[in-house]
Structures are given as C-alpha cells and as structure tokens.
Amino acid sequence: MNASALLALLLVGGIVAPPADAADDRRVTAVDALLRDYAGEVPGVSVLVMHEGRAVLRRSHGLADLEAATPASPGTRYRLASVSKQFTAATILRLAEEGLLQLDDPVRRWLPELPPATAPVTLHHLLAHASGLVDYEDLMDALPAQQVQDADVLALLAGADRLRFAPGTGYAYSNSGYVLLGLVAARASGQSFPEVLRTRLFAPLGMHGAVAWTADAAPVAARAWGYSLRDGRWQRTDQSPTSATLGDGGIYASIDELALWLAALDGDTLLADSSRQAMFAAHTTTPTGEDDVDAYGYGWRLHGGMQWHSGETIGFRNVVLRFPQQRLAVVVLSNRNAPAPYPLARAIAALWQVSGPEAP
Template sequence: MIRHQLVVFVALATLAGRSAAAQPDLVTRIDAIVEAPIKAGTIAGASVAVMKGGKTLVSKGYGLADLELNVPTPPGATYEIGSVTKQFTAAAILLLKEQGALSLDDEITTFLPDYPTQGHRITLRRLLNHTSGIMGYTEMREFGDFSKLKRPRQDLVALFAAQPFTFAPGEEQIYSNSGFFLLGLVIEKVSGMPYETFVQQRLFDRVGMPNSYYCSERTVRRNHAHGYDTAKGVLVHKGYVDHTWPYAAGSLCSNAEDLAAWNRALHGGKLLSPASYTEMTTPGVLNDGTTVRYGMGIGLRDIGGRPAIAHGGGINGFQAESQYYPDDDLIIVVLQNTAGPVNPRDLARQIADVVLPPPPDRSRPFTGDASAYAGTFTGRGRRGATTVTIAASGRGLTLTNTADAAGPPETLIYRGGETFAFKDTLVVFEKQDGKAVRLRLDIGSGYNILARAPASGQ
C-alpha cells in the first residue's frame, strides 16, 4: 500500500511539473491570484490544486505555514477543512445505504430513539440537505463556551435538541451543523465503529488519501499548517475549539492533493454506485415542490455562470473550498490557514476564470417596472431573523442584506421571469396584484422565504 502511494505521488509530481512547464502563463496567472492576498497580509498561506481532464495544472503551497517562525508552506501541507467534511459524511451514509443498513427515508429515531422530535418526522434525507428545521448548534450563543470543553457528545445533542424547531421539516432550507452531527452518530450506531475510523477505512484508504485524518487540537502532525484568525485587520492565533464538536459536520483535515483525488474518485464513479451518486448530487425538494441548490453534503452551484458541484468550509483559523466543474472536468481546491476577509471561494472562482473560456451571458434586459419589487422583506435565516431591502433606481434593482450591512448593496441581474441574481445567489419574487409580496432567497446552502414587511406607519 505504501509503495503504491509513493508511486502515485511521484507520478502526480512529474505530471504537475510537465503541466507547469507546458503552460507557464497559466501557472503564473494562478500564482498571482493566490499570492495577492498573501502579499497584502490578509492571509498567511494557502495550498492549491487544479486538475483538468485528469491532468494536474497546479499543485503547490504559497505563503507561510507558520508566521512566527517564518516557515514557508510545504508541499502537501494539511489544513482543517471545516464543512468540506460534510460530503464525506454524506458519502458514508450512502455507502451504508448501499449495504442495506439504512434508508435515506428512515426516521432519525430509528437509530437515535431518545431524540426529541417535538412531534416532527425527521428523515436522514432532511438532515443531509439542511431541510430538517433543527437549530444549528454553531448559531447558539451557548456554544461559544461549550466549544472549548471536553464533554460527552450527548451533552451537545441535549443542548440543541431542546431548542424549538426553526421551521417544520421541509418548509425551508437553513444550513444546520446539528443535522450532520446527528448523522455522525447514526454512522457510528449502524457501522459499529467510531466515525473517524469509518471515514479512514471506508473513504480515505479506499480513495488513496494518505494525508487526510480526523483533526485534533492536541496531536502533532507533520506538515500541518498553523491556523490564524483575523482581529481588527490583524492576523492572530486561531481561537480554540475542541474537536469533539465539529465532528461529522467539520472535523476532518486534509491537503489539496488528497482533496483533488477525492473529487476524481467521487465524481468519476470510483466510490459510490451510480444510484448513490445521483442521490448525492440531486437537488433537495421542499414540501411545496421547490428544488433547492443543494444535494447531500454538497452544493449544486452556479459559480460565475458555470454549473459546479462544490462546498466550502470555515473553522477557527482555516477556510477551504472544493469545486468540481462537470462540463469541463475541472477540479479546483483552495485551502488557506486564515479565517478572515478573504474567501477561498472567490480565489477558486478567479482561477476558474483563468483556466476556462468565458461562460455564456445568461442575463437578460429588464424592461418591467422596477418599483414593483422595491421594499423590505423579512423572514428566517441561519442566524435568526433576516431582513432584505430591495431598492429601485430607474430599471435597476439593488439588494441589501442586514446580515451583511457593512458591505455595499448588491446589483441584481435579471435572469427572466421573476428571477434575478447576484454572484451565486438567486432572488425569486412572488407577485400579487402586480406587486412583489414575497422574496425567495436561494444562496445554494440555504433557501429562505421572506415576506414583504408593512410600510412604515401601516
């Protein structure tokens, strides 16, 4: 096994060198994208893997893995990957389904009989696509202190299970780490082994990911990058979190090369059966028949006008992005050892723009009455109540979200019908008597239904 992995590593390294030599301009442009925030001091370091059609275009580290000792990011540096973990958890559930050990439509109480469902029917499927309505523990004020403790996992379950459901299962989609925490417990109950052992044996070892493992706040790992947070524009040591808690929602560590191999195996039909892969990459469906842009542990995005199967991750000191563009067989992995203003999704999108030809322009001219959409809309969101303000100027519309009040208003691009977009977000209006009365905010990992707020004075 070790000899096989060494052969694979040497082959990939040789291929990477040939690709870089053959396309120096492409590599230089990718280097410039990643090095810009490092030179600006907004991230300490990063590792990037770019593969197209099975050929490695870039596989390298940038910046520093340790700021205090001025240690450059080594080849194969490992990082905490946060919520990129979720696709591994989803794949584990699907493998157990293939064995006949469970069904995606099984209720959670089949495996965790003491879980208080508060009268709701919660299936594994609802946990996998964030439509269960269970409150996310990372959004709970109590979790701040709890995250630093070493306690039984059941204590955290008791903490979030006591909270009222955010919505009835299937009514909306709000990202919930609690759902994936519960899925980890299901994997352990059904397989009879710890989550980290199942993932190591059934996923990492099978795919050939020798530098991937369950993270630890104590274990010393060779080539593991140190993580940094951002405070008042300055990089600081990452905040402490005990890895009992991110668990099946976000406690895996990996490097860019291993995640590229994971993408090739997952999307190349080498891990799951065709039926399971289809399940994983099929959009979830709400009770009213609306499809969401999320499968099982993985997003079904429109990135820069291109369809992509992707997911990001953020955890104390680290951010990650893993993207697969099926139309172009392109894999982009960006890992950075800094949590802060620079999002690896944006870096990955810029890299895609360098590697791929321009996508088709799907915008359309808007000739309607923009004022019919203007107003304030409120509803539920991941971090509580969400308020969105739509402003009209001539035939143009802008959106301001109270969750991102510090940022400038987003200009909406018309997509046809009652659908507009900005970046990777879709904004779908519902009208009554010629006036927008509801707004559906589809961010890919969340689908929130907001109602028009009464005008002031009404």
C-alpha cells in the first residue's frame, strides 16, 4: 500500500485528527523547532503524536535516501531495531490466545537444540528478559564475514551450556531471548516469522507495508537507509553483521503504520484485554542505575505512568512512548546514528501533556 492509500485508510478509520486548531498550530511550530537539526539534505526523521486514539501530528524532515535525495515522509519505513520487540511479544501472545503455545512452556519444548542448562527457561522468562541467557554476540569469536541469521544465533546458544543467572531471579536485557522467541513463533505456527507477523499482526491492522525483512525477500517499499556521521560527513551504514536477526530487531515500518498499531493497543481488536495487561505488567524489576526504566513488561520498558522502548542499530535511532492515562503516544524514527531520540520524544510529549509528564 502506498503512502496516499494508507493515509486514506487512516482517515476513513478516524485515526487521523481533523484540521488543527490554534493550539495545535503552535504545537506543530514547536515540534518543527525541535526538529531543526534534521532539516535539509541530511538523514531524516519522522514523528508521530497520537492523542485520544488519533494521529494529531505526522511530521517528517530530512532525507530517507541521501544518494537519491528522497525526502523522508510519514510513509517512509525505518528499521525499527529493538522497537520490534513489542511486535515479537504481541505475536507470542496472539499464538497463546490461539492455544498454539503457552507462556510457561519451556523454551526447549520448541527449540530442543538448546543445551541442558536452559531447561528451566520458559517463554515468559524470554519475554521479560529474565532468562539469564548468554548474549549471542559474546559467543562470537570475531565478527563474521556473512550476516548472522536467527539459525546462527540458535547454533551459538546451543553450544553454550550455561546461564548468567537462574531464570526468574534477575534481569538482563537479552537480544538472544527475542531472537529465540521469533524462532518459537515460527515453529509453533508452522510459518516463517515474517509470515507470522504478517498474518497475525500486520494484515489485520492494515499495516501492509510493514515487514520483518530478509535478504531473499522483496525490497522494502519506501525504505529509509541508515547513515552515520564520520569525519564530518554522513556515510551510509545501513547494515552490520548483526542486522539480519528478526525477533530482536528486524522490522521495518512507517509512522503511519505505527499509528494503526498504537490505536490497536487502546482496544481489544487485536489482542485480548488479558494479553494487553500481560504485555504492560511489571514482570521484571530493572537495575537501579538504568535510566527511566523501573521494570520490563513484554517488549516494553515501564517507568511511572509511561510505557516505552527505544531501538538502536547501525544507522537508525528510534523510540516509542505511551502515556496510557493521558491517551498519548509519541514516535520518533530516524535514519542516523545520533542523536538519541528519547529526549526529543519527551520534549514533544510535553507539548500535549497539559498536566505535566506522567513520569519524573
């Protein structure tokens, strides 16, 4: 679906707000001022603000492709990196609703290749970063010549018969765990992980261009390319050896598609209320020194009344914030290595938080 068709769908579904009033005009001006470093012939940014279930701001600056001088737009698809984890978690919850798996299943039920030390690890532990799994990147002797695939991660973990701590007794953010969840979803459903995402999440919501991309698939439509500032010049740095894994960070989507996703999280059209409650429950307390993170749910960080997640990979920096009590959400997607978008997203959210932020 092209950008104009998606916008038409958003309008028909009542997700895009009607024309702005004077207060919204002032907010748009303020957002544009906050985005000044993204303006011009530089890697771009796309910003979404959802309020009361509708997209009240859709703004893009800069370029999605420097070499082709393609402007960023609300339909530009960025690599979400770890923002993908909320979709992986939602897929597991959907499969649990269908009775194809249970959250207390041992991961070895689905991935018997894993070593004996992982016997106590359940899908719940993987979702909440409480598994104690070793980080697969720590198991690589050197960066490989070819990109690491999900099957390679499984092979690396199969050869590491140890855990960092007993499952359920600690917290350690784990890309390994979310790669395994993608593999579990594939085995439980009988589909590839990209196809599971498409059939369970993207197609039902109308997110037809969103995709967990693999090199053998069709090119990502309206794709943003990633860049890093090196020696004063923006250089294309779109992929690294660990950019091909899926469950932990492989999804491409636009802010218009994320508007559909965020709207769905406010109701039970996609996930049952019990699943959404599980997604946003504080399953694991995080270390004291972790900034603005008190606990982890399933694919979401929790801090006071805010639910959020960042996504960082070579050439991309992204963040999604939700303030459910105020029915407010902010998305910032960018195709550059800096700056981190979290402070920007908080500043944008504050423009709509008439009573002040929900989290200190």
